[in-house]
């Protein structure tokens with residue numbers, strides 16, 4: 528199979544853990560320069576999908592391409608992608624600035640090639656003044672900001688974000704949403720996994736809903752909401768209908 532023009536393509540992507548099928552024959556086509564909201568209930572397979580597409584684990588079968596690079600070609604993939612995982616890997620004994628240097632080094636990118644962009648993002652998130660403090664003195668939100676900067680500083684073609692606003696105060700969360708929209712406006716593709724549906728309604732161009740490892744619906748946030756049973760529901764109504772019986776959903 529060859530890559531096509533999509534930023535992200537998956538064909539029959541499958542991941543099994545023993546008897547558990549975490550991702551089950553997933554087909555995806557994410558166009559370039561969009562914010563793609565990747566939704567699904569706990570255990571649906573979102574993290575597993577992102578781990579496959581970012582080369583952290585290999586699929587059991589099927590293919591995935593990101594910016595034209597096969598997901599098992601980890602060495603090539605690294606310059607094309609940025610990843611903010613659920614539990615960001617940060618070295619507590621480094622300062623924020625040293626951590627960002629280190630992340631650039633890992634990609635073989637000189638710090639001066641990413642410095643301006645990294646500092647701009649730090650400024651937008653209100654972290655710039657704290658960059659010379661050690662990470663072990665950072666709050667949860669400050670660590671999250673550092674991890675986000677680390678994911679985007681090298682200007683990758685595709686950024687994978689897992690709950691990027693976790694731990695951020697309302698001002699920082701707003702700034703981060705604006706940064707995500709700016710990324711897409713500059714042709715970066717943002718693959719956004721979150722349970723915060725209003726964020727998806729606000730900033731996603733397309734939404735895919737995963738359930739039991741399968742894509743059960745895809746479209747614009749408005750399109751999905753309009754597809755809910757009464758036709759005038761919101762994304763939450765559509766999500767609950769697509770992923771279980773809304774009458775039995777916890778209120």
Ligand SMILES: Nc1ncnc2c1ncn2[C@@H]1O[C@H](COP(=O)(O)OP(=O)(O)OP(=O)(O)O)[C@@H](O)[C@H]1O
Nearest residue numbers: 544547548549567568569570571572573574575576
């Ligand atoms: N390393 C692993 N070993 C065994 N099972 C796993 C492993 N990783 C994930 N799973 C299983 O795969 C399924 C999908 O998990 P995954 O973490 O991808 O879901 P998720 O959609 O990201 O969930 P959440 O919203 O809770 O983060 C779950 O049944 C989970 O228990």
